[in-house]
Amino acid sequence: MISKYVPILNWGRRYSKSQFGRDFTAAVIVTIMLIPQSLAYALLAGLPPEVGLYASILPLIGYAIFGSSTSLAVGPVAVVSLMTAAAVGRVAAEGTADYASAAIVLALISGGMLTLMGLFRLGFVANFLSHPVISGFITASGLIIATSQLGGLLGIASSGHAMPDLLSSIWANLGSVNFYTLAVGLTSLVVLGWVRLDMKKRLTGWGVSAGLATFLVRAAPVAVVLGAIAASATFNLGSKGVALVGQVPPGIPLLSVPSVSLDLLAALIGPAFIISIVGFVESISVAQTLAAKKRERIDPDQELVGLGAANIFAGLGSGYPVTGGFARSVVNHDAGAATPAAGIFTAIGIGVATLLLTPFLALLPKATLAATIVVAVLTLVDFSILRKTFAYSKADFTAVATTLFVTLILGVEMGISLGVAASILIFLYRTSKPHTAVVGRVPGTEHFRNILRHDVETRPDIISLRVDESLYFANARFLEDLVYDQVAAHPEIRHVILMCPAVNAIDMSALESLEAINERLKDLGITLHLTEIKGPVMDRLKRSDFLEHLTGRVFLSQHQAIDILSTMRSGNRPGTSPSTSS
C-alpha cells in the first residue's frame, strides 16, 4: 500500500477547512520565525545567507509529503549547520562555488542515506547514540557555535570548527576589531537577548494580551533584521568597514544538481552519515515529544523517509542539509498546526519572503546574524548533564565527558564518533565483568540471596553462584575463572549450581565455556547444575548437545535444587547419583 510510505495520501484526502485555518495560522508564525534563523544558520554553515532561505522552501514540501509528524518543522538548524561547515570545509574553500555545490551534494547524500535507512527499517541505528553522548555533543556544539560567531560580532576574521583553531584565530586578529561592527553586533545581541528573556513579561505587564505578546516576541527578530538593514542604509555602515551580506542573486534557484566527482562523494560519505544520524536523532526526539502531547505515535522508519525526502529536496533546491528543529517545531505545535500542510504553507511564505527580501539583504550587517545565532544556541549549552551523570554513574559520566571534550577540541565528527565508541566500549566492558554473587537460602523461605548482603544458610559441599548478566563471548572466560576460583578455594565442594534468573542469553562462546567447565569439574569429581533458566535460553540449549553431557541437572528453581541435592547421600559420585538423570 503506497500510502503507508506517502502519508500525504492519507491526511490529504481528508483535509478540511478547519485544518486549513489552523495550518495557515501556524505557517505565518513559523515563517516569521524562520527568516532570520535561516539567514543566520546559512552563515554558520559558511554559505551565503540566501542559501538558508532556499533550504527552508523545498525541504518543507518534501517533508510534508513523506513525513509522519503533524508538528515537525524542518529546515536549517544550528548543529547540522556547524557539521556541514566542518565537512564541506575539508573539501573546498569557503566562499567558492565548489563550497556551495559540496554542501548541495552533502544534502543529497544525506537524503539518500536517510531514505534508504527508512526503507530498510534501520532506524534502530540511532539508538546507539545515547542520551549522555547527545547531551555532551549538543552542549559542546553550542559552545563552538557561539565562539565561532565572536569574529562576526567583533568584525574580525576567524576560522576553524573546533575550539583551538577558533580561539587562536580570534586571538590573532583581536587587534583589528571594527567598532562599528561591534556596536551593531552588541546592539543586536542585547535586543535579541531582551526579546528572548524579558519582552513577553514586559508586554503582558503593559496589558498586552498573552497571545499577541507571544506573536510579537516571535516577530521581533525579523524586526531586528529590518532595523539593522535600515541602520545600515542610514549610516552607510558598509563604508565604515562593517561586513554586509552583499548582493544576492534575485529569484529562487530550483531543481539544480551540481556535477559530482567520485572523490567528492568518497570525502563526504562519512560526514553525511554522521550528519544524517545526528539530524535524525534530533528530529525524532522533537517529533516524539510533540506527538505524545497530541496522543499520536511517530513511526521512526517513516520519519527517516520524510527527513530523507527533505534533504533530497534541499539538494535539488540549492540548499544544504536540514532536519527537524526543536524551537520552530514547538512554535508550529503551539500555533495549532494540524497537518504537515502547515509546512507547505510555510514553504510558500518563505518563498514569498525570499523574493521580497533579497533586494534588501545586501545591506544587512553580518553581525546581526551572528547575534541571532549566539542567542539561539546558548540554550543548547547545558552542563547539568555532567553533574547528573557524575552522581548517577561514572560510566555515563565518562561517555559525556569524552564526547564534550573531544568535540570541543577535535571537532564535531571526532566528538560524536569517539563518544559513541566510548559508550559502546563502556557497555561491553561492564558486561564483560558482570556482577556475581554466591547465594544462600534465607532461613525459612524459598528465597536465595547474596551471602554478603544477607544472613543466609549454605552447605559446605554445595556452592550456588548467581551471575547477573547474559553469558556471551566477552564474559565467557570470566565465568570460567569465577567457577575455577571458587572450586580451588573450597576443596570440599561436590556440587556447583549456576543460578541463571538474570541470564538472558547464552551465546556459542559461553556455551563452549560451560562445556569446558562441565568437563573440568567432572575431572575433579564435581557435578555442575543449572537452575532457573529462562524459557528462551533453555530452548536454545536444547539445540546443542550440552544438556546430554551435563554431569548434573537442570532445576526449575534454586529451592528445588538445594532440597534435592541436600537429601542425596553425602559422597555420592557423579554418574551414580540421581542428579545425573537430567
Next chain:
Amino acid sequence: MISKYVPILNWGRRYSKSQFGRDFTAAVIVTIMLIPQSLAYALLAGLPPEVGLYASILPLIGYAIFGSSTSLAVGPVAVVSLMTAAAVGRVAAEGTADYASAAIVLALISGGMLTLMGLFRLGFVANFLSHPVISGFITASGLIIATSQLGGLLGIASSGHAMPDLLSSIWANLGSVNFYTLAVGLTSLVVLGWVRLDMKKRLTGWGVSAGLATFLVRAAPVAVVLGAIAASATFNLGSKGVALVGQVPPGIPLLSVPSVSLDLLAALIGPAFIISIVGFVESISVAQTLAAKKRERIDPDQELVGLGAANIFAGLGSGYPVTGGFARSVVNHDAGAATPAAGIFTAIGIGVATLLLTPFLALLPKATLAATIVVAVLTLVDFSILRKTFAYSKADFTAVATTLFVTLILGVEMGISLGVAASILIFLYRTSKPHTAVVGRVPGTEHFRNILRHDVETRPDIISLRVDESLYFANARFLEDLVYDQVAAHPEIRHVILMCPAVNAIDMSALESLEAINERLKDLGITLHLTEIKGPVMDRLKRSDFLEHLTGRVFLSQHQAIDILSTMRSGNRPGTSPSTSS
C-alpha cells in the same frame, strides 16, 4: 615484589635434579619437532628459513624468564607467520633486507604492546575475540596457508595473502610446473602425511613400544628434511630447476636492532596489535588447557608479559613474531616438562642445531618445507563450527561466516577485524531488542510467568511487563515504545508494573526513558511501579531523583505488588492512592 612479574625467581630458586631430568627430556623432543617447523614457518612468513630457527632461540629464553605456564612452548606458528607475511608484505618486497628488518620491527612492536598490556592488566581485551570468530579465522587461515604452499609444491611462483590473489597467481603460472619439484613435494607430502596419520599405529603393530613409536613419529619430519637434503645432493636437484633454500649465513645473529623510521612504525602498529591479540588468544588457550591438566592456574596478565618478552627477544635475535604453539606445547607437556626451564634447554638445542645444520640447509628443497606446512595446517581447518553455530544460534553463525569468508577473500587483518566488529554489533543489536513478556500469576502460587507460554491470571487494570535485559542506551527507546504500545492497546490500564529480575543495570539513557515514561503515564492517569529490582540497580537509582518523582511504588516482589494494587479501591487516582507513598 619483583618475583610476581619474574616467575623464574620463584621456580628457579627451588629447581631440583628431577625437574632437570624431566625438562631436559622434553627439550630434546621439542627441539627435534621444532627444527623443520621453524624452517617452514619462516618460509611461510616470506623470510629465509634460518630466521625461523633464530625465532626459536632467544624467544624461548624470554618466555622462560617471564612466562607463567610450565608447559607452553613458544616460537614461530602458522597463523602468526601468515599474518606477518601479510603485514610486512605491505611495507617491503619479499626477499629484501627491508622485509627482514620490518619483520624484526613487527616483533619488537608486538612485544612492547603485549608487555604494556600485561603491566596495565589489559588481558580482558582478548575476551572480545569470541570463540566462533577465532574458529572461523583459524579455519580460513589454514586454507589460505595450504593454498599458498601450492606454488612451492608445484615449483611455480605464487603470491598474495588471500584466496583471490593466490588462486589467480597459481592459475596464471600453472603452465610452468617443474616436475622434479612436484616429485619432491609430493613425496614429502605423502611421507609426512603417512607419518602423521599411520606411522605410530604401524610401528606399534610391529611390536615397537608406544614410547619409542611416539618419539620416532616426532623425529620423522627431521628425517624427511635430512632425506630431502640427501636426495638434493645426490640428484643435483638444484640444476634441474628445483628451488633450494640456498646459502645461509653461518652462526646466530644476536642482539641486533634495525633502524626504524616513523613511517614504518605507523604502518606496522595496526597489524602488530592484531597479531598480538591473535597470538595471545592462541597462546593463552593452550596454556590454560594444559594448566588445567596439572591443576595449575595461569595468570593471563603475566602471560602477556611472558609473550611480550618472547617477542622482544625475537626482535633482538633477528627473528619475527612468535607465540605459544598448540602442537609443540602438547608435546612439551606430554614429554614431562616440569618448569619453563624446558624452554631454555630447547633454545640451547635449537642453537646447536642451527650451528650444525646451516651448512646443509643450502641444499634443502623448498618443496619439502611446503609439504611440512601443508601437513601441519590442515589440522587447523575445521568447518564443523559452521554446522554447530548454525544449529545453535544464527547470530553466532553470522559471526563465524563473516570471519571465515572475509578472511578468505580480503585477508587476515580484515577478516579478524570485521569478525570482531560483527560479533559486537550482533550482541548490541540483540540487546537493543530484548526479549519481553507480559506476565500473569500462575494460579495458586506466587510465581509470575509469560502469558503467552503459561495459563495465568491477569487483571484488566494492571499490566505487568518483564524485560529480560539490562536497560541501556540501545534499548531505552525500545522500552518506551513497549510501554506506550501496551498502554495504547489497553485503555483500561491504570497501573503499569515493570518487573525487573533480569535487569542487571540501568544506565543514564534508560533512566531518562523511565523518567519520560513516568511523566507520560502520569499525564494519562496511569501509575508506574517497579518490582524485583536487584540490589546494585536499586543502589544506583537512589543516587538519582527518579524514585522521588515515581508516581507508583517499588515493590520487593511482583506478588506483593499485585496483592497490594488489587486491593486498592478501583478508580483511585494517582497522588491519592497508597501506591504513591514510595
